[in-house]
Amino acid sequence: MEDAIQVDNRWYIPATSPRGDDRTRILKSDDAFAVFSRHGEIGRVGLGDQGLYFAGTRHLSRWQVLLAEREPMLLNSTVRLDNGRLLVDQTTPDLFRGGTLWLPKGTLHLRREAAMQDETLTERLQITNYHDTAARLPLEYRFDADFCDVFEVRGVQRQRRGEYLEPHRExxxxERRYQGLDGVLRRTRIQFSQAPDTLDGGAAVFHLELGPGATFELEVQVHCAADHPRPEPNLLPSRGPGRGTEPPAFARIFTDNEQFNDWVNRSEADLRMLLTHTRHGLYPYAGLPWFSTPFGRDGLITALQTLWLQPQIARGVLAFLAATQAQGHDDAAEAEPGKILHELRSGEMAALDEVPFRRYYGTVDATPLFVLLAGRYLRRTGDEGFVREIWPALRRALQWMEEKADERGFLTYARHGDKGLVQQGWKDSDDSVFHRDxxxxxxxxxxCEVQGxxxxxxxxxxxxxxxxxxxxxxxxWRARSRQMLEAIDRWFxxxxxxxxxxxxxxEGRPCAVRTSNAGHLLYNGAVKPARAASLARALVSAEACNGWGVRTVFAGEPRYNPMSYHNGSVWPHDTSLIAAGLARYGFKEEAMQLLEGLFNASxxxxxxxxxxxxxxxxxxxxQAPTLYPVACTPQAWASGAVYMLLEAILGLDFSPRERQIRLRHPRLPDYLGWLRISGLGCGDASLDLVVRRHGRDVAVNVEQRRGDLELSVVI
Structure with missing residues (x-):
């Protein structure tokens, strides 16, 4: 996805400098998130993306702790596996007075714990003196709130801004306050558990005296608020069922390879963090820091990746997108009746139409993906009641597809106006669709993939x-599908x-360029069997696969650039879709090759x-994979990749009517001796199963069964 800033009618993410440190630390809770350095600080280093954000606005742009006017030294920094807390251990450097060392390094220990809950960041600080004499020194919190829209943070220059009001002190x-041009008063309240000795608009100072072995404790809460309803209706529930509750349990995956477990566990934790409570259920926000908002395509593909282990995500995505489906025509928003949302933004610039993404429908693929996911959800769950609920939205989406189709039956796009995205598939960089020359x-x-x-x-x-x-x-509709299969083969x-x-x-001229897009056709079963082997060979060739995953554009093709956003880079979600397609056509070895590449990258x-x-x-x-400098991390569909890859190599399928889970020609790679899936559900029943590898063969056993559920294995 290339939703970004606009310069001369081009939308992109600027990168005028590298990240100061690529190992940033991120916390998120629903519509708020924070990006820290490893030190637990928020500053202006590197890309300048650090901050505490709420509803598309940065509410905290500086957050720094100083002891004796010096920045502490880092000892350790980690985010808990569940992404619930940031833990930072620090100590003071050598401290001098008048050229004399008065406190040696490693004397004071700082333990900082930060956590997000709803719109509030809480930090707990402990400072312990391990010296044999008392330490007298100032502790200072420095802070700032610039109330920049996320698009400003990314580089947009605004002609006008709102008014910064006088801070309110207690x-x-x-409390720092900003009156936006959209009429919304945004506030950042910084609350200390005890009164500082001095407190002004940008700093709080505590004068400490710590005896030997003594500990000082402080809690700080930073609360974000917008005093008036945002112009875009808030789709998050302010109160009510689901708000603040844990997402439903995933089926649990465990193997005999600890590094593989680390990848799976991190992916689950990141998906849980990105899942956001809306009035219509859980929705996976696309990614942090730039895409912490609902994206249609990203949510749909993430739901497809995770459908087998947690179908509630798909239900939330479908309900949300049905509720935000376009009802009328709006050229600026690229809206047409029945079309599914591309992106929803709630910040000041979106409200003022300074960027076109308030409710933006400039995507050609979200609408067929919406219908596709609904069908797969029904097959996975048997939930006819829910499908009946969203059936009017599905009918409108299908009507849009039928009316939008050209004379060959294909879905096409062309931008309306001059502000939206030029390219409206998943590779939406301006330069991503081109001819052989x-x-x-x-x-x-x-x-091609949209037709699939x-x-x-x-x-x-x-x-x-x-x-x-x-x-x-x-x-x-079945006849329409058969006609499309023939047309894809004929024209593409x-x-x-x-x-x-x-x-x-x-003009109907083919862009005869080898790209990863073709692999998606395998995923959808839109390739005639006679073509599949040739396509499979192309997708795992040295030009396509760089050893970690499939390149978006094959090496040697025009515009190939391994550092490009869409013309030669590797996207984990793209590789997972291709692997699923390869497995669907029986190319399990090739699918496992892609699984191994992404596993090793992780x-x-x-x-x-x-x-x-x-x-x-x-x-x-x-050598490690080469980082892309402004990539979002975590990103929902990158986190979902491991689940789609496992589904592919195991050949997982579900039949709620027959109360049956099926494994078709399951395989395990040679770095996994066994794999256990616990709590794999179908209807109101579930089971725990273990797949064990014996050379190139596998054996499958049910360890525990809850309810009436059968396991069928085709070896």
């Missing part, structure tokens, strides 16, 4: 219509390349967290 608290493709553009989504969407729509007793609609297949064209331009990344993307340079012995 004995133990200070490097020329950009002229709109309206038909992307639509092909399966019509198939799933037919299955849902059958379940709901609408046989005529079922026949119509490039025999000389052994793969499918990236896209067709407005070992090198900080706290085993896969980023949004990384560079596409070839894997070299002893």
């Amino acid at each position: 004995a133990c608290a200070l 490097g020329r950009p493709a002229d709109p309206p553009i038909a992307l 989504y639509a092909c399966e969407a019509f198939q799933q729509a037919g299955a849902m219509a059958d379940r709901l007793g609408q046989a005529a609609l079922a026949r119509r 297949w490039m025999e000389a390349m052994g793969t499918f064209a990236l896209a067709l331009d407005g 070992i090198f990344f900080d706290i085993h967290r896969l980023p949004e993307l990384f560079c596409g340079f070839d894997r070299l012995p002893g």
